[in-house]
Amino acid sequence: MKEQFNEALGNLIEKLQGWFNTTIEYIPNFILAILVMVAAFFAARYISKIVGKLVSKKIEQDSIKNAIARVSAVVVVALGLFIALGVMNLGKALTSLLAGAGVVGLAIGLALQGTLANTFAGLILSFRKKIRIGDWVETTGYSGEVMDINLKDFTLKESDNNIVVIPNKTILDNPLKNYSLTTKMRVFLECGVGYESDLEKVEQLTKEVIANTFDQVEKPEDVEFYYTEFGGSSINYLCRFWIDAESMLEKLKAKTKAIIEIKKAYDKEDINVPFPIRTLQFDNQLNIETPNNKGDFNKN
Known part of the structure; x- marks a missing residue:
């Protein structure tokens, strides 16, 4: 032991x-x-x-x-x-x-496959020079100002002040339109005038109104004006011109201003902007028939 x-x-x-x-x-x-x-x-x-x-x-x-x-x-x-x-x-x-x-x-x-995908997508979006905070963009059916890009999501503020939060992966996988990459935007304006109107006068007047309303349009010849169709109650046209804008809100304001000034000019020159009218025409007389006791009809 x-x-x-x-x-x-x-x-x-x-x-x-x-x-x-x-x-x-x-x-x-x-x-x-x-x-x-x-x-x-x-x-x-x-x-x-x-x-x-x-x-x-x-x-x-x-x-x-x-x-x-x-x-x-x-x-x-x-x-x-x-x-x-x-x-x-x-x-x-x-x-x-x-x-x-x-x-x-x-x-x-x-x-964490989905979370990591959003994280890497956020890193990629942050290094993209074509997307910056403050830009006005449109993607996946939403349009607004870019408020934030973080490791999880992409935040937009729409023109009605609503906040939209979109996963980064969705932004990376879908097309994105950035209105702020250029300093100019084109305004499209569609309208119609009555068939009795002088079409050449309407075209010239519309171009002059646009040129006098917007400083970016130097002369009436810079405004594009095209008649597009014989409508049901009017001859329709398309008017296009460029403005200095970087957001859809500025574009809408410019379009509103153009419509107001064109309406004033048309009223002053007695140019009619018709609305659809339906006319019912009865060329034949109506016969009213009433049945008698024997089951046949009598004409009144």
């Missing part, structure tokens, strides 16, 4: 000595690993600030700018962790960590 105890005690002392020697041997590596992690931490903070400043020159959205800065900091810290594990000769631990990270990343990717 005493011999077994002495043997066990000897094995324990031998183990402790081995651990002590290993600890002494790895103290420099351990200290170096700690220094690597501390350096990685401060480097991550510094790089995060630099990335944030660089990204702010390209992206206006604070949410996406902060997200990119944080991702860069995480990458630097992760790189420092891998270097520290390598310094401590923990190759197996490093391999296991990478394998575990891969499995966890795959599981998270499958579970």
Whole structure:
């Protein structure tokens, strides 16, 4: 019994000595690993600030700018962790960590597929030069001013002051019309005049009214005017001209102003803008027949 105890005690002392020697041997590596992690931490903070400043020159959205800065900091810290594990000769631990990270990343990717798709779509939209906050755009049946682009959704404010929130992935997968990319918009105006009207006079008068109403139209010849059809109660025309505008709201205001001024000019010149009229004409006399007691009809 005493011999077994002495043997066990000897094995324990031998183990402790081995651990002590290993600890002494790895103290420099351990200290170096700690220094690597501390350096990685401060480097991550510094790089995060630099990335944030660089990204702010390209992206206006604070949410996406902060997200990119944080991702860069995480990458630097992760790189420092891998270097520290390598310094401590923990190759197996490093391999296991990478394998575990891969499995966890795959599981998270499958579970958050839609969220990640919106996140990456938000990053792509933020770097697009043709879409900026304040632009007037039209997409997926909605039209309005771009209020925000974040990692989740795309926010529009319509002309009636309603807010529309659209997932980023939907914006990226569908056509988008940006009215703010150009400083000019074309106004389309359709109307009709009576058949008794002098068509040449109507054309000239309409062009002059548009040219006198809008400073962007220098002369009447810049206004496009086309008669389009013989309508049911009027001869219809299409009038087109350019204005300086970057939103649909400005375009609607210009169209409203044009209609008001054209109506005033037509009233002054006695030009009729007819509305549909239905005329019922009875050329034949109506016979009223009443049945008699025998079942036949008598004409009155």
